[in-house]
Amino acid sequence: MTFYGIRHHGPGCARSLQKALQADPPDLILLESPAETEALLDSATQEGMKPPVAMLLYQSDGPENAAFYPFARFSPEWQAILWALKNEVPIRCFDLPAAHSLAAEEQEDEAKEDQSDEEEAEEASPTSEYQDPFTWIAKADGYDDGERWWNDKVEERDSSQDFFQAINEAVVALREELALPESDRTLRREAWMRRCMRQAEKDGFQNIAVICGAWHVPALLNKPKVSEDNARLKGLPKVKIAATWTPWTLDRLTTHSGYGAGVRAPGWYDHVWAKPKHPHTTWLTKAARILRKNDLEGSSASIIEATRLSESLAGMRGRPRPGLDESMEAIQTVFCQGDAAPLSLLSQPLLIGKALGTLPEGLSQLPLQKDIEATQKRLRLKPTAGVKEQTLDLREESGRKKSAFLHRLRALKINWGEPRDTRSKGTFKELWILQWKPELLLAIIDASPYGNTLEVAAGNALVKTEPDQSLDDITSKLDHSLLAVLPQATEILLTQLDAAAATSHNTRELLTAIPALVRIARYGDVRKTDTSKVTLILSHLTTRLHIELAASASGLDDEAGREFADLLRNYSAALLTLDNEELLEGFYQAANRLSLLESAQAEVRGVATRLLRDANQIESEEAARRLSFALSRGTDPLPAANWLQGFLAGSGSLLVHDRPLLALIHDWLSTLNDENFQESLPLLRRTFGSFTSPERSKIAQTLKSGDLITSGPQVSQKKWDVNAEQAAPALQTVCELLELPAPSSSTPIPSEQVR
Numbered sequence: 106m107t108f109y110g111i112r113h114h115g116p117g118c119a120r121s122l123q124k125a126l127q128a129d130p131p132d133l134i135l136l137e138s139p140a141e142t143e144a145l146l147d148s149a150t151q152e153g154m155k156p157p158v159a160m161l162l163y164q165s166d167g168p169e170n171a172a173f174y175p176f177a178r179f180s181p182e183w184q185a186i187l188w189a190l191k192n193e194v195p196i197r198c199f200d201l202p203a204a205h206s207l208a209a210e211e212q213e214d215e216a217k218e219d220q221s222d223e224e225e226a227e228e229a230s231p232t233s234e235y236q237d238p239f240t241w242i243a244k245a246d247g248y249d250d251g252e253r254w255w256n257d258k259v260e261e262r263d264s265s266q267d268f269f270q271a272i273n274e275a276v277v278a279l280r281e282e283l284a285l286p287e288s289d290r291t292l293r294r295e296a297w298m299r300r301c302m303r304q305a306e307k308d309g310f311q312n313i314a315v316i317c318g319a320w321h322v323p324a325l326l327n328k329p330k331v332s333e334d335n336a337r338l339k340g341l342p343k344v345k346i347a348a349t350w351t352p353w354t355l356d357r358l359t360t361h362s363g364y365g366a367g368v369r370a371p372g373w374y375d376h377v378w379a380k381p382k383h384p385h386t387t388w389l390t391k392a393a394r395i396l397r398k399n400d401l402e403g404s405s406a407s408i409i410e411a412t413r414l415s416e417s418l419a420g421m422r423g424r425p426r427p428g429l430d431e432s433m434e435a436i437q438t439v440f441c442q443g444d445a446a447p448l449s450l451l452s453q454p455l456l457i458g459k460a461l462g463t464l465p466e467g468l469s470q471l472p473l474q475k476d477i478e479a480t481q482k483r484l485r486l487k488p489t490a491g492v493k494e495q496t497l498d499l500r501e502e503s504g505r506k507k508s509a510f511l512h513r514l515r516a517l518k519i520n521w522g523e524p525r526d527t528r529s530k531g532t533f534k535e536l537w538i539l540q541w542k543p544e545l546l547l548a549i550i551d552a553s554p555y556g557n558t559l560e561v562a563a564g565n566a567l568v569k570t571e572p573d574q575s576l577d578d579i580t581s582k583l584d585h586s587l588l589a590v591l592p593q594a595t596e597i598l599l600t601q602l603d604a605a606a607a608t609s610h611n612t613r614e615l616l617t618a619i620p621a622l623v624r625i626a627r628y629g630d631v632r633k634t635d636t637s638k639v640t641l642i643l644s645h646l647t648t649r650l651h652i653e654l655a656a657s658a659s660g661l662d663d664e665a666g667r668e669f670a671d672l673l674r675n676y677s678a679a680l681l682t683l684d685n686e687e688l689l690e691g692f693y694q695a696a697n698r699l700s701l702l703e704s705a706q707a708e709v710r711g712v713a714t715r716l717l718r719d720a721n722q723i724e725s726e727e728a729a730r731r732l733s734f735a736l737s738r739g740t741d742p743l744p745a746a747n748w749l750q751g752f753l754a755g756s757g758s759l760l761v762h763d764r765p766l767l768a769l770i771h772d773w774l775s776t777l778n779d780e781n782f783q784e785s786l787p788l789l790r791r792t793f794g795s796f797t798s799p800e801r802s803k804i805a806q807t808l809k810s811g812d813l814i815t816s817g818p819q820v821s822q823k824k825w826d827v828n829a830e831q832a833a834p835a836l837q838t839v840c841e842l843l844e845l846p847a848p849s850s851s852t853p854i855p856s857e858q859v860r
Contacts, residue, residue: 106313106314106315107125107129107131107269107312107313108269108273108315108317108322108326109122109125109181109269109314109315109316109317110269110272110273110276110317110318110319110320110321110322111181111182111316111317111318111319112181112255112259112318112319113180113181113182113366114177114180114358114366114367114368114371114374115179115181115255115259115260115368116179116260116375116377116378116381117259117260117261117262118181118259119179119180119181119184119378120184120378120381121269122181122184122185123184123188126185126314127188129312130192130194130312131194131313131314132194132311132313133194133195133196133197133310133312133313133314134189134194134195134196134197134314134316135196135197135199135305135313135314135315135316135317136196136197136198136199136316137199137200137298137316137318137321138160138174138182138198138199138200139162139172139174139198139200139201139202139203139206140198140199140200140201140202140203141162141202141203141204141346141348142160142162142174142198142348143196143198144348145160145348145349146190146196148350148465148468149183149186149190150187150190150191151465151468152465153464153465153468154350154463154468155462155463156176156180156183157176157177157178157352157353157354157355157357157358157460157461157462158350158351158352158353158464159173159174159175159176159350159351159352159462159543160175160176160348160349160350161173161174161348161349161350161351161546162203162207162346162347162348163207163346163347163547163550164211164344164345164347165344165345165346165347166345167344168550168551169551170207170210170211170344171207171547171550172206172207173351173353173543175353175357175358175364175543176353177353177355177358177374178378179374179375179377179378182316185314185316197301199297199298199301199302199305200294200297200298201293201294201297201298202297202346203348204343204344204345204346205293205341205342205343206290206293206294207344207346208342208344209341209342210290211344212342213290237250238251238279238283238320239251239254239255239279240254241279241282242254242275242279243255246258252369253430256428256429257424257428259272260374261377261426261428261429262424262425262426272319273319273322273326276320276322276323277322277323277326280320280323280324281323292337293337293341294321295321295324295325296333296334296337296338297338298317298321298324298325299324299325299328299329299334300334300335302325302328303328318366349471349546350468351464351543351546352461352463352464352543353461353462353543354461354462354490354542355371355372355375355457355458355459355460355490356371356453356457356458356459356490357543358371359371369429370429370457371457372454372455372456372458373388373429373456375458375460376391383426385412385415385416385426385427385428386412388432388455389408389411389412389415389432389435389436390408391455392432392436392440392451392455393407393440395451395454396441396450396451399447399450401440401441401447401450402439402440407439407440410439411432411435411439412435414434414438414439415431415432415434415435416431418431418434418435419431433448436448436451453491459489459490460490461488461489461490461541471550471553472553472557472558473549473552473553473557473558473559474546474549476557476558476559477519477549477559480510481510484506484507484510486507486510488521488539488541489541490540490541491540492539492540493539493540494536494537494538494539495507495522495537495539496534496535496536496537497534497535497536497537498533498534499533499534499535500533504535505590508535509588509589509590510559511524512585512589512590513559513560513563513589513591514563515585515589516563516566516567516585516586516589517548517549517552517555517559517562517566518548518551518552519545519548519549519552520545521540521541522537522538523537523538524536524537525537525538552566560591563589563591563594564586564591564594565594567585567586567589567591568582568594568597568598568601574601574605575605576602576605576606576609576611576614576615576617576618577617577618579598579602579605580602580618580621580622580625582598583595583599583602583622583639584621584624584625586598587625599639602642603642606645606646612650612653612654612657613668613669613672615646615649615650616669616672616675616676617672618646619646619650619679620676620678620679622639622642622643622646623643623679623680623682623683624679625639626639626640626643626683627682627683643688644688647680647688647692648691651691651692651694651695652695654695654698655695655698655699655705657669658699658702658705658709658710659702659704659705660704660706661705661706661709662706663706663708663747665706666706666707666708666709666747667708669706669709670708670709670711670712673709673712673713673716676692677692677696677716693716693722696716696717696722697713697717697722697723700713700717707735707744707745707747707751708747708748708750708751709751710735710748710751711747711749711750711752712751712752712754713751714728714731714732714751714752715728715752715753732748732749732752732770735749735752736748736749736770742781742782742784743784746792749770750792754792767804767807771808802843802845805845806845
């Protein structure tokens with residue numbers, strides 16, 4: 106047996122492995138990959154298969170329990186697969202089957218839920234000083250970290266004849282010297298690998314190539330007794346596994362993505378694989394193009410100078426040619442004049458890369474996935490690894506079809522697109538942010554039980570009833586159904602809504618659901634959907650709500666009253682958009698009863714009064730009379746402040762233009778003693794804080810002018826013992842906040858003005 110210890114994603118390892126297999130062709134390859142992936146390998150050479158791609162293994166009855174095994178074109182395993190298929194050499198995947206590993210991981214996750222944080226941290230913490238064991242060798246060789254050492258010695262230079270022998274010897278020394286404790290999962294995997302190695306020898310293979318992660322080589326070279334391996338593998342749990350291919354992205358190969366075998370810069374590795382001779386020169390040219398697109402320096406002369414500098418740095422460091430570090434330092438020095446900030450522009454397009462792999466047509470095994478891919482192709486919505494902005498015009502048929510497709514995906518929690526608010530007014534445009542992520546395949550697998558086509562699956566997912574489903578839940582699904590153009594689901598949801606509404610006696614639920622139904626009723630103009638049944642249900646719900654509105658606002662505490670008041674504002678705004686005089690008339694009658702009901706919470710009564718005044722249902726004099734009553738001497742200050750909050754919240758223009766109302770509030774404040782004023786102050790601050798700065802300024806100027814016609818007692822003329830000199834800075838600040846003219850510094854400030 107010949108052992109090839111590799112890094113899972115490294116162009117140097119991949120190129121060296123190609124040469125080694127060609128120089129000494131094996132009659133069997135044992136590849137570190139779960140046994141279930143063996144059936145997928147023949148697809149690697151099909152037309153249309155373009156890495157990065159990944160093999161997906163998932164539990165058949167629980168797709169969320171899954172594992173990805175990705176490949177880039179510079180991955181050694183990928184090159185070994187291509188070589189074996191081309192040369193008709195059999196491959197066996199000899200890693201622990203996912204049927205066992207995923208079952209064991211599920212059990213371990215359940216066990217961890219019962220662990221304390223301290224136990225879990227202790228179990229996870231490495232016993233070595235360095236997380237990456239190769240850092241020990243790197244430090245001994247004068248490098249800062251193991252990643253940089255590995256790049257320099259392995260990935261970014263031509264390999265020697267004894268390349269893999271040197272790696273194997275280094276790893277053997279590391280595992281012996283460090284003696285790090287291995288996890289049960291690693292020990293099980295290595296025991297299974299040894300079992301497969303023994304079986305291959307029994308089957309008569311002589312020249313066997315063992316391709317695995319370099320760290321496993323010592324454990325495979327020094328085999329324990331068969332009985333020990335059998336004991337470790339005895340009684341392993343098992344689940345049923347399904348396997349398929351999925352497109353992948355270079356971004357998902359990075360360390361920061363959370364991938365355990367991730368690399369620092371997959372874009373650089375991909376470039377080194379494509380340009381094995383002098384990769385730094387074309388790398389610097391790529392960087393210059395990106396910087397020029399962002400209006401930064403990137404001339405030909407700078408490329409030449411950066412090339413010279415990178416080569417000089419490599420020579421100073423004893424390297425045969427510049428690597429990633431020398432190239433990036435040259436870019437920062439020459440293109441960016443030493444500033445590191447512009448380097449962020451190179452991160453995604455250069456260091457990581459935007460490549461998204463593709464699969465041969467028809468390779469997908471799931472009917473739902475095939476339907477989604479066919480629809481993407483038909484609508485010309487090509488998946489990309491990068492973020493893409495898509496604006497859809499709903500007045501056009503193509504825009505409506507794309508919108509329906511994206512909404513159907515979201516109904517199945519396949520969130521390829523995220524809707525955003527458009528910059529234009531109206532409802533005829535939608536803005537979507539599209540980004541295809543490999544994990545979306547799991548969502549497709551999870552959604553497959555709902556149906557074999559996207560339309561059927563999305564409809565079935567929406568009409569599925571949930572325990573304790575509220576009116577708001579059904580309304581939200583109905584809204585989604587109309588957006589996704591699912592007529593059959595819409596009919597079922599309307600029936601569910603009608604049945605739920607007939608038994609609902611929760612006024613808050615109605616207040617929440619009706620504005621959403623109003624929005625649904627308005628979509629018919631743009632999306633060409635029939636919403637007549639929605640309008641009929643809406644009429645029934647509003648009638649019931651108006652009957653129960655006043656009684657439902659009684660006995661509420663202040664917090665519940667504040668929530669009820671917000672719902673009432675939203676409800677009123679929604680009804681106004683319908684332009685239905687009959688519904689509005691019923692609401693205003695109910696609001697009038699509510700505003701006069703003394704048992705109703707004060708803020709709710711204040712909101713009802715304001716809505717009636719704004720709709721010209723009561724005159725300004727009547728609104729002033731109700732305000733005067735709410736702020737009368739016999740009313741506790743806190744309920745009065747709550748009423749005022751409901752009446753004024755969000756708009757100070759009323760007080761700017763209606764001076765009698767402002768005078769009433771001014772008089773009421775003047776009657777409060779210190780204790781009552783302090784109790785009401787938080788509510789008053791919130792009320793007046795919601796006004797715009799110009800509104801507050803105009804109100805302050807009106808108060809300062811003294812033109813108010815007050816009917817109550819005048820402001821107390823009590824003399825205060827105030828140090829005017831000490832009060833001057835505070836008065837200056839108050840004037841700035843209220844946008845009033847600053848007092849003259851040369852004029853003494855009377856204590857009355859300070860008051």
